[in-house]
Amino acid sequence: MARAKALGRNASSSTASDMTAKIRVCVRKRPLNSKEINKGEKDMATVLGCQLAVDEPKVRVDMTKYIERHNFIFDDVFDSDATNEDVYRRTAYPLVQYLFEGGKATCFAYGQTGSGKTFTMLDDKQGLYVLAARDIFIMLRKPEHSHLSAYIGFYEIYQGHLYDLLNNRKRLNPREDGKSNVVISGLKEYEIVNVQGLMQVFEYGNNVRSTGSTNANADSSRSHAIMQIVLKNRANKSVEGKLSFIDLAGSERGADRGETDVKTRMEGAEINKSLLALKECIRALDQDKKHTPFRQSKLTQVLKDSFVGNSRTCMVATISPNNSNSEHTLNTLRYADR
Numbered sequence: 022m023a024r025a026k027a028l029g030r031n032a033s034s035s036t037a038s039d040m041t042a043k044i045r046v047c048v049r050k051r052p053l054n055s056k057e058i059n060k061g062e063k064d065m066a067t068v069l070g071c072q073l074a075v076d077e078p079k080v081r082v083d084m085t086k087y088i089e090r091h092n093f094i095f096d097d098v099f100d101s102d103a104t105n106e107d108v109y110r111r112t113a114y115p116l117v118q119y120l121f122e123g124g125k126a127t128c129f130a131y132g133q134t135g136s137g138k139t140f141t142m143l144d145d146k147q148g149l150y151v152l153a154a155r156d157i158f159i160m161l162r163k164p165e166h167s168h169l170s171a172y173i174g175f176y177e178i179y180q181g182h183l184y185d186l187l188n189n190r191k192r193l194n195p196r197e198d199g200k201s202n203v204v205i206s207g208l209k210e211y212e213i214v215n216v217q218g219l220m221q222v223f224e225y226g227n228n229v230r231s232t233g234s235t236n237a238n239a240d241s242s243r244s245h246a247i248m249q250i251v252l253k254n255r256a257n258k259s260v261e262g263k264l265s266f267i268d269l270a271g272s273e274r275g276a277d278r279g280e281t282d283v284k285t286r287m288e289g290a291e292i293n294k295s296l297l298a299l300k301e302c303i304r305a306l307d308q309d310k311k312h313t314p315f316r317q318s319k320l321t322q323v324l325k326d327s328f329v330g331n332s333r334t335c336m337v338a339t340i341s342p343n344n345s346n347s348e349h350t351l352n353t354l355r356y357a358d359r
């Protein structure tokens with residue numbers, strides 16, 4: 022129960038943690054889908070407040086079957102009946118508030134392919150980014166924010182390279198400016214004035230992502246997608262806050278599965294490298310370390326401003342509840358468990 026220790030609270034505690042913490046780690050369990058139900062699969066993950074128990078089916082050497090229970094505690098655990106609105110209130114909403122305090126914030130989804138990362142983060146109608154945009158435009162209409170305008174940028178990272186999804190997948194190069202800020206030169210940003218506008222631009226980028234995936238990355242689960250909303254001062258265009266939503270590549274893609282295909286192996290190695298680097302950076306952030314190893318991958322390099330200075334991060338680890346995925350589920354939870 023490393024998490025309980027990290028939070029300095031009793032392992033039996035089920036109280037949700039501080040919503041303004043520099044880093045929050047939450048878990049979302051999706052419901053069993055009809056295919057899993059038809060196959061007679063069982064729900065192996067039990068949620069109790071901020072605690073989660075996962076029953077792993079195991080077989081002894083004498084071939085008898087048994088169940089091993091694994092317990093975890095996180096900042097929040099969302100059960101399968103939680104709506105995106107429920108998840109939003111306790112994950113991205115505090116980051117939206119922070120954005121208007123001039124902060125830089127990142128909300129990302131980590132998990133196995135099919136566990137609900139896109140559904141949570143970037144679903145085109147109810148993803149956390151849409152719900153956040155709704156509140157961002159409400160805030161922007163307030164007189165005290167009349168000097169601000171919002172811009173959207175959307176890109177993906179595949180095999181260590183950045184591609185602009187709003188500009189014909191143009192290859193982009195991140196660099197640092199004189200003040201150690203990450204600048205993605207050439208990234209196309211569109212000013213947006215309402216949620217509909219944001220959804221339209223997003224939809225365009227999302228189509229580019231899925232069409233491009235047929236030749237470059239066989240499917241979207243092999244790339245990291247980053248959608249950012251930046252608040253800029255209307256007068257001098259200086260950045261006054263940034264909120265990024267990240268749909269990470271499927272975590273199982275990074276595992277060494279003994280693939281023989283060179284391209285798949287290289288993809289896996291790159292995904293593995295970036296996810297490990299992300300974990301290292303989160304650990305450094307969590308432990309308030311002076312050095313954050315963000316240079317270890319392109320993903321962490323572009324997220325540098327989410328790991329240093331006045332930044333906040335929320336990770337939503339998504340899990341599938343069925344027994345045949347319990348190994349992946351446990352890997353996801355161990356990754357998320359700090």
Ligand SMILES: Nc1ncnc2c1ncn2[C@@H]1O[C@H](COP(=O)(O)OP(=O)(O)OP(=O)(O)O)[C@@H](O)[C@H]1O
Nearest residue numbers: 051052133134135136137138139140141241242271
């Ligand atoms: N909490 C949920 N409630 C209902 N349906 C869900 C939930 N989470 C995911 N789903 C459904 O499960 C399917 C897989 O989800 P999703 O595409 O978000 O997975 P993913 O983790 O993003 O996978 P990939 O890595 O392949 O992109 C989708 O059909 C989605 O609508």
